[in-house]
Amino acid sequence: MTTSADHTPRADGERLQKVMAAAGVASRRASEDLIAAGRVTVNGRVVRELGSRVRPDDRIEVDGLVIVTDPDLRYYALNKPAGVVSTMSDERGRPDLSRYVTAETGRIFNVGRLDEATHGLLLLTNDGELAHRLMHPSFEIDKVYVALVRGKVAPRTLAELREGIVLDDGPIAADRARVLDASRDQTMVEVTLHSGRNRIVRRMFGHVGHPVMELTRRQFGPVHLGTLREGQMRPLTSDEVGRLLKQTGDAVAPQGAAPEND
Structure with a gap:
């Protein structure tokens, strides 16, 4: 010792x-x-x-x-509202993430994306190296979503999502999927993925006949949305940052493959 x-x-x-x-x-x-x-x-x-x-x-x-000791590095969790696009500047004039940049945050940027209609947890930072690792598919960072979908989702459908389906851009499987609540015409499902392909949760549920009505990301790796209200942002704790660094390891992400987006 x-x-x-x-x-x-x-x-x-x-x-x-x-x-x-x-x-x-x-x-x-x-x-x-x-x-x-x-x-x-x-x-x-x-x-x-x-x-x-x-x-x-x-x-x-x-x-x-x-422990991150560089005082210039900043890390934030944002509860992105639906209707806000995941970019710092939108050429079409839609609401974007620039509204969350302040003198206190300095210049920050988003880690990956949530589509315009999806709300929930989005990370923002000025740590380019960590952001690159978190977005790269090789590190397989878990992301947890809650989807309200049309129809009553049967156990066999959840099993199909876990076992894997084939979409236009290749096979995909949920790491975990479970029903949180259900009625005759809609179901709330929690699904965990480590993939971040474009609109992947919506496409998965559409493929099995249950279009998504509302979608929220609740967790990104060790960071939870918790009680953070829509449109609010908070600094990550030192523990959360440390866990993100540990989960992505010390090696720099490979440069050959493009990072994935949600």
């Missing part, structure tokens, strides 16, 4: 607990407790010395999750 002796204290840099507190991990006192408990590593080695200092290029992890 590694100990604080594995990390050579630096004479320069900021105190570790101060950097952790500034990154939103916890208060400075709580950060000290995390360090003392051996839950913090710097460059892969456990640090228990409260006087340890770190530099901007040091990799800090708490419980295995990377």
Whole structure:
């Protein structure tokens, strides 16, 4: 097991607990407790010395999750309303995401897309490397949707979606699909996919004879929509960002294939 002796204290840099507190991990006192408990590593080695200092290029992890210490990097969750297009500037003059850019957010951009009629969780950031990973199909990030569809969805239809169907652009299968509520003429279904092909949820349900009436994305990887109201935006927590970084790993996404969009 590694100990604080594995990390050579630096004479320069900021105190570790101060950097952790500034990154939103916890208060400075709580950060000290995390360090003392051996839950913090710097460059892969456990640090228990409260006087340890770190530099901007040091990799800090708490419980295995990377802590983003660059104050210029920003990460947000938006509950996108229906009728808003997933672009920062729309040449047709439709409502777009530029309305959510403020002096506080600085220049940010959307991670993937939701079609104009779909509402729900959309991530925005200025971290281009992480955004590229999250959009790339090779990382298979789970996305959870709730779809209100026409008709009563039978168990065999859910099984068909899970086992896989063939659309015009190739086969697709839901990772999970379950009924949340149903009546004679409509059904609310929760479906989980790691694919982000264009209008994929709508096309899947249309293929099995249940056109989508309303569609909401509730989750993107470890980030949940929760109680965020439509049209509102919030910063991601340090835990959420750390989990996104962990889920996409340390390798840069391959450059050969185009990222997928929802």
